[in-house]
Amino acid sequence: MAEMTDWRQRRSLRARARATGLAAAHGHRDARDLMRVMFEEEFPGEIAIASSFGAEAVALLALAAEVEPSVPVIFLDTGRLFPETIAYRDTVVAHLGLRDVLVAQPDVLELAAAYTAGDLWSQRPDACCFVRKVKPLVQAVTPYAAWITGRKRYQGATRQELAPIEASDRWVKVNPLARWTKQDVFRLIASHGLPRHPLLAQGYVSIGCAPCTRSVAPLEDERDGRWAGSGKTECGIHTFELGEAAGHESASTVAGAR
Numbered sequence: 001m002a003e004m005t006d007w008r009q010r011r012s013l014r015a016r017a018r019a020t021g022l023a024a025a026h027g028h029r030d031a032r033d034l035m036r037v038m039f040e041e042e043f044p045g046e047i048a049i050a051s052s053f054g055a056e057a058v059a060l061l062a063l064a065a066e067v068e069p070s071v072p073v074i075f076l077d078t079g080r081l082f083p084e085t086i087a088y089r090d091t092v093v094a095h096l097g098l099r100d101v102l103v104a105q106p107d108v109l110e111l112a113a114a115y116t117a118g119d120l121w122s123q124r125p126d127a128c129c130f131v132r133k134v135k136p137l138v139q140a141v142t143p144y145a146a147w148i149t150g151r152k153r154y155q156g157a158t159r160q161e162l163a164p165i166e167a168s169d170r171w172v173k174v175n176p177l178a179r180w181t182k183q184d185v186f187r188l189i190a191s192h193g194l195p196r197h198p199l200l201a202q203g204y205v206s207i208g209c210a211p212c213t214r215s216v217a218p219l220e221d222e223r224d225g226r227w228a229g230s231g232k233t234e235c236g237i238h239t240f241e242l243g244e245a246a247g248h249e250s251a252s253t254v255a256g257a258r
Helices: 003-028 031-042 057-067 083-095 106-112 125-141 182-191 198-202 244-248 251-256
Strands: 047-051 073-076 100-102 146-148 167-168 171-174
Touching: 003 031, 003 171, 031 047, 031 057, 031 146, 031 171, 047 057, 047 100, 047 125, 057 083, 073 198, 083 198, 100 125, 106 125, 106 167
Parallel strands: 047 073, 047 146, 073 100, 146 171
Antiparallel strands: 167 171
């Protein structure tokens, strides 16, 4: 176990060093060019996109499809998504001609252990996200040296300093749209005639799992509809610590901690 931990720590240090160098060399590039460099020069065959296929995801995916439509796209199916999101994923994949969409799902045995006493999402939402989101996503990106997200600085206080290139545990993480505004996103969606998530018309702006997502009022922050009333702002995918994602917390531990 100690040797495994040391290996993860070494990989984490390497990722930090490489992210620093890449940020200095490429952090100034626009989104499309940044992805081209990552796909073709820095991480050929070693990079994937993680996409929620949420309200704004199609903008990033459209840019990626222009550069490399065969790039692996990891879709995290938590088992609690809106049916509209599943249908929208299929629409976007067909529209953009994406060739390699991988579905990551939570382990059924861990879910069974974690949900022995009711809905974990309402009792311990962090633990629910860990089982349904963090562990499956980390397992899915493990074969890659880097992965791409669609996060932007305007998406709440925790993302205001988001860098286009950063280190995240054992990976280089690339955020091509970090500096984009919401207007930039929907301008691209409109100009490219891209399909829109059907829940947008119902006031859903930031779309996650159905039990933890509601529509937002006109003056609310777009993330106010996620985990409303709980004080929770992130699912954990972008904030997990070294060791957590490696599987040190079992489903039985999560269930017993309620």
